[in-house]
Amino acid sequence: MPGSPANSISATTRICAVYGHPVKHSASPALQNAGIVALELNWRYLAFDVHPDDLAEAIRGAQAMKYIGLNLTVPHKLLAYELVDELDESARTWGAVNTIRFEGQDDAGEWVSLGELPVDYEGDIRTKGFNTDADAIVRSLCEDLGAELKGATVVLLGAGGAGRVAALRLAAEGVKSIRLVNRTESKAVAVQNEIRETYPDVNATAGYPDDQKADILLNATSLGLKDGDASPLDESRFSVNGAPKVYDMIYRPAETPFLARAREAGAQTANGLGMLLYQGTAALEIWTGRIAPVEVMRAALRKEVYGN
Numbered sequence: 001m002p003g004s005p006a007n008s009i010s011a012t013t014r015i016c017a018v019y020g021h022p023v024k025h026s027a028s029p030a031l032q033n034a035g036i037v038a039l040e041l042n043w044r045y046l047a048f049d050v051h052p053d054d055l056a057e058a059i060r061g062a063q064a065m066k067y068i069g070l071n072l073t074v075p076h077k078l079l080a081y082e083l084v085d086e087l088d089e090s091a092r093t094w095g096a097v098n099t100i101r102f103e104g105q106d107d108a109g110e111w112v113s114l115g116e117l118p119v120d121y122e123g124d125i126r127t128k129g130f131n132t133d134a135d136a137i138v139r140s141l142c143e144d145l146g147a148e149l150k151g152a153t154v155v156l157l158g159a160g161g162a163g164r165v166a167a168l169r170l171a172a173e174g175v176k177s178i179r180l181v182n183r184t185e186s187k188a189v190a191v192q193n194e195i196r197e198t199y200p201d202v203n204a205t206a207g208y209p210d211d212q213k214a215d216i217l218l219n220a221t222s223l224g225l226k227d228g229d230a231s232p233l234d235e236s237r238f239s240v241n242g243a244p245k246v247y248d249m250i251y252r253p254a255e256t257p258f259l260a261r262a263r264e265a266g267a268q269t270a271n272g273l274g275m276l277l278y279q280g281t282a283a284l285e286i287w288t289g290r291i292a293p294v295e296v297m298r299a300a301l302r303k304e305v306y307g308n
């Protein structure tokens with residue numbers, strides 16, 4: 001790397017950032033800076049609290065300052081979809097943008113990451129939106145829970161933003177059936193209908209399965225985030241013994257009461273830290289064009305979130 005050593009800020013240090021509102025609890029700076037250091041890049045990753053009304057301006061400002069890339073977190077992922085110049089297939093498929101890459105043109109006229117161009121690049125810059133959340137769910141279920149998704153039967157709790165993307169991504173992966181459970185049933189029915197239309201081979205139905213069985217039980221609701229939250233699972237409708245593999249997208253606390261119940265009932269369990277990790281490693285790969293140092297980033301994330 002030309003310029004200063006990777007560990008000191010200089011006039012050639014490049015910036016990535018996460019925009020959210022609120023953002024102060026984001027673990028992404030710890031996660032990404034660990035990866036950046038391991039790759040010996042003269043980059044820094046910062047977090048900015050950006051109000052939705054200011055999102056367009058904040059993205060334009062980053063573009064003008066030749067940032068390398070951005071992550072978008074709550075509540076910006078849908079709005080960013082409308083604001084970028086180009087959409088990667090991942091963003092188009094899942095309908096949300098959580099990663100932006102600023103791109104310039106190389107000598108052959110190809111659009112590439114600004115991270116691969118000189119710091120004094122002067123040509124046009126465009127924004128390209130990606131979604132790394134959806135694949136991260138599948139990767140975490142496979143790697144952290146050892147789940148075999150093709151042909152699996154799934155009970156999915158939650159049909160909000162995260163639940164919808166998980167349901168569609170699992171359908172794309174070829175699960176056999178998905179039962180969609182949500183407090184507001186109309187949202188579960190809407191996701192059911194979306195799956196039936198796009199993935200007709202998948203048996204999607206709103207509500208708990210009659211046979212009280214599933215290969216995978218997945219919580220995508222926000223229940224369990226706060227002390228004293230009710231369980232996302234109605235055990236009069238589906239016993240926690242009904243699924244051998246149970247996943248909770250919540251990672252703070254590390255073990256929600258729902259996940260503890262499942263573990264005590266003998267299920268194999270995993271929390272959502274892997275999802276957070278893999279959406280981040282994928283973003284770093286999009287910006288750098290290099291393989292992300294997953295284990296270094298996992299350790300940094302664990303330390304940031306759990307202090308060990």
Ligand code: ATR
Pocket residue numbers: 157158159160161162163182183184185187220221222223
């Ligand atoms: P996210 O982007 O994290 O998915 P969201 O779109 O607000 O956030 O979705 C939150 C999910 O948690 C929804 O499934 C929501 O159910 P509703 O669609 O009925 O709102 C669920 N949820 C939140 N609070 C809940 C509660 N007290 N009881 C049951 N479900 C709840």
